[in-house]
Structures are given as C-alpha cells and as structure tokens.
Amino acid sequence: MSRFFSRNTRELTPYVPGEQPKDKIFIKLNTNENPYPPSPLVMERIRNFALEDLRLYPNSEGATVKQALSKYYGISEDEVFVGNGSDEVLAFIFKAFFDNTDKIGFPDITYSFYPVYSALFNIPYVQVPVRSDFSIDILQYPEDLKGIIFANPNAPTGLLISVETIEKLLQNRPDTLVIVDEAYIDFGGESCVELISKYDNLIVVQTLSKSRALAGQRVGFAIGCKELMDGLVRVKDSFNSYPLDRIAQIAAETAFIDTKYFNETRQKIIKTRQWTREELLNLGLEVTDSKANFLFVKIPGVSGPEALLKLRQEGILVRNFNNPRICDWLRITIGTQEEMKELVEKIKKIIAG
Numbered sequence: 001m002s003r004f005f006s007r008n009t010r011e012l013t014p015y016v017p018g019e020q021p022k023d024k025i026f027i028k029l030n031t032n033e034n035p036y037p038p039s040p041l042v043m044e045r046i047r048n049f050a051l052e053d054l055r056l057y058p059n060s061e062g063a064t065v066k067q068a069l070s071k072y073y074g075i076s077e078d079e080v081f082v083g084n085g086s087d088e089v090l091a092f093i094f095k096a097f098f099d100n101t102d103k104i105g106f107p108d109i110t111y112s113f114y115p116v117y118s119a120l121f122n123i124p125y126v127q128v129p130v131r132s133d134f135s136i137d138i139l140q141y142p143e144d145l146k147g148i149i150f151a152n153p154n155a156p157t158g159l160l161i162s163v164e165t166i167e168k169l170l171q172n173r174p175d176t177l178v179i180v181d182e183a184y185i186d187f188g189g190e191s192c193v194e195l196i197s198k199y200d201n202l203i204v205v206q207t208l209s210k211s212r213a214l215a216g217q218r219v220g221f222a223i224g225c226k227e228l229m230d231g232l233v234r235v236k237d238s239f240n241s242y243p244l245d246r247i248a249q250i251a252a253e254t255a256f257i258d259t260k261y262f263n264e265t266r267q268k269i270i271k272t273r274q275w276t277r278e279e280l281l282n283l284g285l286e287v288t289d290s291k292a293n294f295l296f297v298k299i300p301g302v303s304g305p306e307a308l309l310k311l312r313q314e315g316i317l318v319r320n321f322n323n324p325r326i327c328d329w330l331r332i333t334i335g336t337q338e339e340m341k342e343l344v345e346k347i348k349k350i351i352a353g
C-alpha cells in the first residue's frame with residue numbers, strides 16, 4: 001500500500017470480479033454472462049458503425065438509448081438514466097441519495113457490491129439476515145433506514161420477491177428510497193418498472209449484460225421519477241459526462257428493438273435452467289428455486305471451495321462466496337444445453353468420488 005493512499009482507500013475491501021480466463025479452455029459458468037451472442041441486428045449495426053465518428057464525443061445522455069427504453073417500457077425519456085454498466089448506475093445512486101448520516105439496508109446475502117459502494121462513499125449500512133431458506137423478509141426491515149436496496153431476483157440465490165410485496169413496501173414506507181436491482185429480471189420475474197408512475201420512492205435498475213448479451217459493452221440503466229433521475233445526472237456530470245461510448249449506444253439502442261431474438265434466447269436459457277435444476281435435484285443436490293440465469297446449489301458432503309476446485313480441474317468455472325452462511329454453495333451460470341450436460345456429468349463424477 002502506498003503511503004499516499006487516503007484513509008478511505010486504505011480501508012476499502014474492493015469487490016472481487018469473477019475470473020476472465022485468457023484462453024478458452026474453460027466452460028465459463030462463473031460470471032452470469034449470456035451463452036448466446038448479442039442479437040444479429042446489434043452485431044450488424046456495430047459492423048456498419050462509421051469508425052471515423054470515434055473522433056467525436058458521444059451524446060452525453062445516451063439520447064437514442066433513452067428513446068429506445070422509453071418506447072420499450074412506455075415511460076417518458078425523463079424517467080430513464082443510462083450509465084456504463086449497472087455497476088456505475090448503482091454507484092451513482094449510492095452517491096446521489098445517501099450521506100454519512102443516512103443508513104441504507106440490504107440483505108446479508110445479496111450482490112456483494114452494495115457494501116463496497118457503501119464503504120466507498122462512507123454510508124452507514126445494515127445487512128439484514130435473510131431467512132434460513134434464503135428468502136428476504138423485506139416488509140420487516142428496520143424503521144430507521146433512508147434506503148433499502150436488493151437484487152430481484154436476488155443474487156446469488158435467484159429467489160424472487162413479487163411485485164405485490166414490493167408495492168406494499170413502497171406504500172408502507174413512502175419516505176424510504178427503495179432500489180430494486182433487476183439485473184436478472186428477464187429470466188422469469190415480473191419487473192416493477194410500472195410502479196414508478198405511482199411511487200416517487202422507487203428506482204429500478206437493469207443491465208444489458210445478462211439477458212441482452214452485452215456484458216462487454218457495459219450498459220446499464222435506472223428508471224424512476226424525473227426528480228430522482230435528475231439526481232443521477234447531477235452525479236454523472238460531476239464525475240464523467242460521457243459514460244457511454246458511441247458503439248455502446250448503438251448496441252444498446254438496437255438491443256431493445258430486436259425483441260424477437262431477445263425472447264428466443266431468454267426462453268432457451270430458462271428451459272436449460274429448468275432442465276439442469278431437475279437433473280441436479282435428482283442427483284440429490286440442494287438447489288434453490290432460481291428465476292435468474294444461474295442456479296444456486298449445494299453438493300452434499302463436498303465443501304464449496306472443494307467443489308469449485310474439482311469443477312475447475314474438470315474444465316468448468318463456477319463461483320463460490322466466502323460469506324460463512326453460503327460458503328458451501330456454488331453459483332452456476334446457465335450456459336448452453338451442451339455445456340450444462342457436461343456440468344451434470346462432472347458433478348456426477350464428483351459425487352461418485
């Protein structure tokens with residue numbers, strides 16, 4: 001550590017991203033990417049991009065992406081904010097709405113970036129334990145929170161909270177900002193985007209990294225009332241005015257136009273998830289009822305780190321977390337049907353010892 005680090009930098013415990021191997025020898029089921037390529041229309045539009053335009057800065061607000069999103073969701077362009085991946089959008093939310101005198105609450109088992117952003121911006125936070133079956137008791141969160149954030153479906157469990165429950169939360173706590181991270185919503189959940197017209201205490205965050213197969217382009221967005229989105233623009237314009245490059249804007253805008261491809265690929269992933277879940281249950285594994293593009297599983301009699309290592313030796317990358325409540329569980333991204341068949345065979349081998 002350099003002696004020039006600020007106290008804040010010294011005290012950070014940064015998020016650890018999943019491994020991106022340099023070669024392709026692994027079946028990569030560790031970072032919840034889409035196993036299918038982006039829409040052919042997206043790839044065609046990128047190929048036709050006039051490269052000489054890279055000389056110019058991009059539109060600072062991602063205007064065409066906002067247009068596509070407003071059309072797709074039937075909302076106003078003022079109710080959308082786009083950023084460089086939903087991680088950046090989430091960071092801006094933490095910065096825009098919370099001070100070091102406010103408190104934000106989230107489940108003890110959820111996306112591990114939430115405590116990282118809290119620490120980065122010096123925001124006090126409370127990690128509320130999920131129930132023993134990993135479900136979130138969202139209506140019983142402490143009273144003194146200025147904000148509540150959770151992933152829905154949750155990560156890494158894949159468990160979903162209904163829109164009715166979220167609406168109850170919004171009604172019960174009109175002075176609490178509720179942030180719903182819908183990174184995985186397209187794989188079987190119902191989005192609560194429609195609620196933003198009724199509640200000014202709701203922000204919905206989504207990404208193009210998962211169901212739209214554009215993790216490499218880094219595009220995410222928030223949807224909420226205009227006043228909340230204005231707060232995000234204030235932070236963006238105090239940090240980086242041009243978070244989305246020109247090619248990312250073209251890719252993102254087009255991804256919301258090609259709905260046919262989007263629906264076909266996400267249905268394929270859902271079907272493969274159901275097939276894999278059944279297979280693993282039949283093998284005696286514990287498997288949560290995931291509505292995301294991953295499964296959360298426990299192999300009886302094999303510790304999480306050991307299972308991870310054995311799968312790695314068999315050429316399959318998965319994810320394991322060191323939170324003691326889930327250290328024996330694995331998060332396994334849904335790949336192609338062939339990749340998941342291979343996974344099931346390797347797990348059979350591990351069980352057989």
Ligand SMILES: Cc1ncc(COP(=O)(O)O)c(C=O)c1O
Binds near residue numbers: 084085206220
């Ligand atoms: C729950 C959740 N939210 C947000 C993200 C960030 O996605 P991105 O920054 O690629 O948009 C992820 C990525 O894995 C995630 O799991």
